[in-house]
Amino acid sequence: MPKAVWLLVIGMAINVTGASFLWPLNTIYIHMELGKSLTIAGLVIMGNAVMGIIGNLIGGNLFDRIGGYKTIMLGVIITMTSAFILAIFNEFYHYVVLMLGLGFGAGIMMPAMYAMAGSVWPEGGRRPFNAMYVAQNIGVSLGAALGGLLASYRFDFVFLGNGLMYFSFFLLALFFFKHLQADVGQASTTNVFEQGQAVENKKRFRALLILCGGFLICWIAYVQWQSTISVHTQNLGIPLTQYSILWTINGAMIVFCQPIIKLFIEKWVHSLKAQIYVGLVIFMGAYVVLSQADVFSAFIVAMVILTFGEMFVWPAIPTIAHQLAPEGKAGFYQGIVNSIGTGGRMLGPFFGGVMADLFGMSVLFYALVALFLISFLTTYLYDRGLQERKVDQRNIETSAS
Template sequence: MPKSVWFLIIGMLVNTTGNSFLWPLNAIYMHDYLGKSLAMAGFVLMLNSAAGVLGNLLGGFLFDRIGGYKSIMLGILLTVASLIGLTIWHGWPHYVWFLTILGFSGGIVFPGMFALAGAAWPEGGRKAFNAIYLAQNLGVAVGPALAGIVADYQFDYVFVVNLAMYILFFFIALITFRGIDAESIALKNVVSESKRITNKAPFYALLILSSSSVLCWLAYSQWSATISSYTQDLGLGLKQYSLLWTINGLLIVVGQPLIAPLVRRWEHQLKRQLVFGITLIAASFGIVAFAGDFKMFAAAMVVLTFGEMFYTPALPTIANQLAPKGREGFYQGIINSAATAGRMIGPLFGGIMVDQFGMIALVSILVVIVLLGIFPCLIYDRPLLGDRHANNSEN
């Protein structure tokens, strides 16, 4: 693996660790410390995700125009500036303003990071992206664990440490990213690519599959929104809640050998991977409905993580299979946007449901919503079958 990829891995690890210092605790902070309703906390998290979508689009545009190094540095500088503000002013409504800016600036950084990884190691293929993905999950494992310890001592220090991590990331990027040549990478622009689609059948198939992603991520996002606050109501400390995310991140990294036999067996049966993953995700919310202590929430997180490990990687794989030649980036953008849409809707939906009907009612509905996600997975290829029949009739 080239040295430049290692620099990107280290940068992504520091970046994600900094990110995950804050995002699992956002709903808890707004609800328990700022005294806002879960519906309001969900609305703020929706703003954060929406800003992230805009940041991703701008990050891709800037990468095409000014290169990955400059676009990443711009995103980091905006993040550092907003974190300085958040460290000084983290009351209401300043928290909303700075959290929205953080979503936007963080969104700018990620497209450049992945594109630079591909540019730095083009012969590595998927290995470069897998390395960045691994760094992300290590950050998710480390960040919440440290954040829980810091927050238990003094919540204000969470903002200080988050800022320190991003200052470190700034210097890593400043010193090491400049030399990585990204001239050969051209990120796909979703808007322009959408105008070039001629054969609509694969695109329709992707949209059907994407609806499953929206449903599953709507439910998944509750873990950092309503469920986080629910654990506090039940008496779990911030340290224990943060440990749940450490379990998630570590299990994704070390649990690959455990799922490898089934993944190999179903290598060409991606529908089975999707359905099995969704079933596990739904089961995890069933466990949450009966959870009253840390052990039960940990069990739910383990089941959720195994479901995620089957379901999530299958989506980009199918998107890549559906994509016509030269449209791979656009199709990946669609499937990623579906997940972001679920994360946008989820916290607001969950907050309103909990405020009106309570947590058990929400969790019960989430089980149904997740299971509904199986249906699009079973029928997404119907447009392709219809297209083949039409072609056969013409011949």
């Protein structure tokens, strides 16, 4: 990989390590330390995600207008400030307000980092996005393990560790990201949708939205591991340190199983669409296992299955978004993808909390398996309009010859 991508990968790992000190423990802290219900916990996480969606859309547009460096610096200053204040003031109402700040700042950063990765290595195809995905999960592995360890002593240490990691990322971005600015394309001052490619660009945007409909479902299911499942394991008597190990397994697999995934894709999965299909089937298997899980070993099996599924799905979506994006809109398209993912993280805890409170965990897991069928449909449909246009163009060229 180019040096510029390596810098972004390191930055992503540090950034997500900081975030992962906190997010797996949010529901546990709100429910068990602050004494609020699962539904209230879901609403708080929903508020965090709403601010993340707003940040995603703003961050993606800022990337296209002012470049990645300034956008990332703005986001990290907001998150770093919120995290350090949270280390001091962490009663319920303080917690809610500062969680909104963390969501907004993180939302600004993520699409800018993904768009920058695609821009500095345009010939890399899916590789820069896969590298950023792996870096994210290195951060998840380290952050979740360290966060669980710190939480076993005092939750205040989790908040402080969160702030220190964001400060480290701030220093890295300040000294090493600025020179990447020149490599990032800026948005055109002319509205792309008013040019000759208007119809094609609208089709591309529609394709992105259809694809992201299925992506939303995947995140609603996935985020249960950070919300309802975390509490479910506690109710079964599984210690917090063991729950954190699940995320360590997840991150370690994503790093060390990449050769297996690469070989499988090269031999049997020859398109990004097929890659998503495979991942969806694996996701469904993970939640079927979860529906029967009542001991820690069963949760390990389900996490292993889930991790294989996400290694197929998660890198494919931003890669497709980058391929669909018109010139000067890379940040905007990545902002849409990240906002949809954040939307899933917003809706998921509330949906899961209500389902778990009303019907129990088993019904929740079976409902999620059924919802994955929607993702199959959106994956099948998203590029049909684009394919039809390609066929029409080939017919015109044949007639002309």
